[in-house]
Amino acid sequence: MEALRIYLWSLCLSLCLIIYGANSDPLEDKRALLEFLTIMQPTRSLNWNETSQVCNIWTGVTCNQDGSRIIAVRLPGVGLNGQIPPNTISRLSALRVLSLRSNLISGEFPKDFVELKDLAFLYLQDNNLSGPLPLDFSVWKNLTSVNLSNNGFNGTIPSSLSRLKRIQSLNLANNTLSGDIPDLSVLSSLQHIDLSNNYDLAGPIPDWLRRFPFSSYTGIDIIPPGGNYTLVTPPPPSEQTHQKPSKARFLGLSETVFLLIVIAVSIVVITALAFVLTVCYVRRKLRRGDGVISDNKLQKKESNPFALGSL
Known part of the structure; x- marks a missing residue:
């Protein structure tokens, strides 16, 4: 009986914990986001409030399995305006995904983001951010994808980007970055990089960067062997690019071969046409000849009484 009683108490306690966990909120994370929302004032309405539960209800928010922490915040294009207030997002210490792209966020890169040690995906592109990039990226050792393009970073x-051993995608395009391009050849996981249209970047294009598409580093000042700066721009399209392709090119033939084929086909068609006309002319000639012979025979028969009797 005692063992049964202990078992029942354990079962009851487990059920209570499950029910409590299902109805609980990551309260500290919730407060941090509400403070963030109050200051940023998005133009698009969000269903965030103190009375509603965060996990599985709040727009753009994802919690971990037990609902104890917020691990992802995705608020693209909701009209966030102004500087990211300190001590708000940075309090989400379990955050893995942060997407605030396509808003009106201004100011410098938040210094307290160093608290987001687990951050793996960071998307802040298409905002009005400015100032220098963080000096030490190694604090985010789990970073896999970073997009800071279309801002005003200088x-x-x-x-320190070379220490991001897990980085697969890095986009810093369309900023005002300057100086030499650092050596990132050690990033064996890097699959995509875009440094284009940072017109103040200078120096030779590193060999490791040349393995990526040309579009990854257009709009950059480089130093050729002669020593003079040259702006890397896409090659101008040739005139043939804008011309309508000929039938020969469409069929994968050279112009000469195509011309010979056209001439040969023309000769065959003309020959066949001449043959048909000749046959028609001969047949018509023969028919006229048969008509004359028949008339002559009839005249002979009419002049011969014996022939008429036989008719």
């Missing part, structure tokens, strides 16, 4: 590209 200064140099931090060499």
Whole structure:
């Protein structure tokens, strides 16, 4: 009986914990996001409030399996305006995904983002951010994808990016970054990089960067062997690019071969037409000849009484 009683108490306690966990909220994370929302004032309405539960209800928010922490915040294009307030997003210490792209966020890169140690995906593109990039990216050792393009970041590209061993995609295009391009050849996981249209970047294009598409580094000042700066721009399209392709090119033939084929086909058609006309002419001639012979025979028969009797 005692064992049964202990079992029942354990079962009851487990059920209570499950029910409590299902109805619980990551309260600290919730407060941090509400403070963030109050200051940023998005133009698009969000269903965030103190009375509603965060996990599985709040727009753009994802929690971990037990609902104890927020691990993802995705708020693209909701009209967030102004600087990211300190001590708000940075309090989400379990955050893995942060997407605030396509808003009106201004100011510098938040210094307290160093608290987001587990951050793996960071998307802040298409905003009005400015100032230098973080000097030490190594604090985010789990970073896999970073997109800071289409902002106003300036200064140099931090060499600490070379310590992001898991990075697969890095996009810093369309900023005002300057200086030399750091050596990122050690990033064996890097599959995509875009440094284009940072017109103040200078120096030779590193060999490791040349393995990526040309579009990854257009709009950059390079130093050729002669020593003079040259702006990397896409090659101008040739005139043939804008011309309508001929039938020969469409069929995969050279112009000469195509011309010979046209001539040969023309000769065959003309020959066949001449043959048909000749046959028609001969047949018509023969028919006229048969008509004359028949008339002559009839005249002879009419002049011969014996022939008429036989009719």
